Amino acid sequence: MSAESLERRTRNYLSNNVPQIQEHGGHFEIEDVDNETGEVTVAIGGACSGCGIAPMTMRAIRHRLPDEVDDISKVTVRRAGGPRAAVMPDKTAEMEEMEEYKDYEPPF
Known part of the structure; x- marks a missing residue:
């Protein structure tokens, strides 16, 4: 299997199963x-850079990609940087303490 094939399958999975990334800018x-x-490295950016729950999306991608795409053993997910990347504080810990997010799983 070629690296391009693994890359294509990874891209297809993310495009088809994590549409919230693109839908939210x-x-x-x-x-x-x-x-x-x-091993695969994915960066999320755009509106994700300013999203307080991006860490939850990143964690979901990190855990689900190896289960869903054959031949992936490890996933590293990071926020895309750049000199003007505005990164909001991580809201994951705060959300995990809130009752309405008790059983929250990103919808992908």
Whole structure:
């Protein structure tokens, strides 16, 4: 299997199963694919950079990609940077303490 094939399958999974990223003005980039080790690095940016629950999305991607895309052994997810990237504080811990988010799972 080629790295391009693994990259394509990763991109297809994210496009088809994590539409919230694009629907909310964000985007993702497949930054690196190591076909031999199965390690994939994904960056999320755009509106995701300013989203307080981006860490929950990142965690979901990190946990679900290896289960859903054959040959992926490890996923690293980071926020896309840049000199003007506005990053909101992580709201994950605060949300996990709120009753309405007790059983929250991103819808993908």
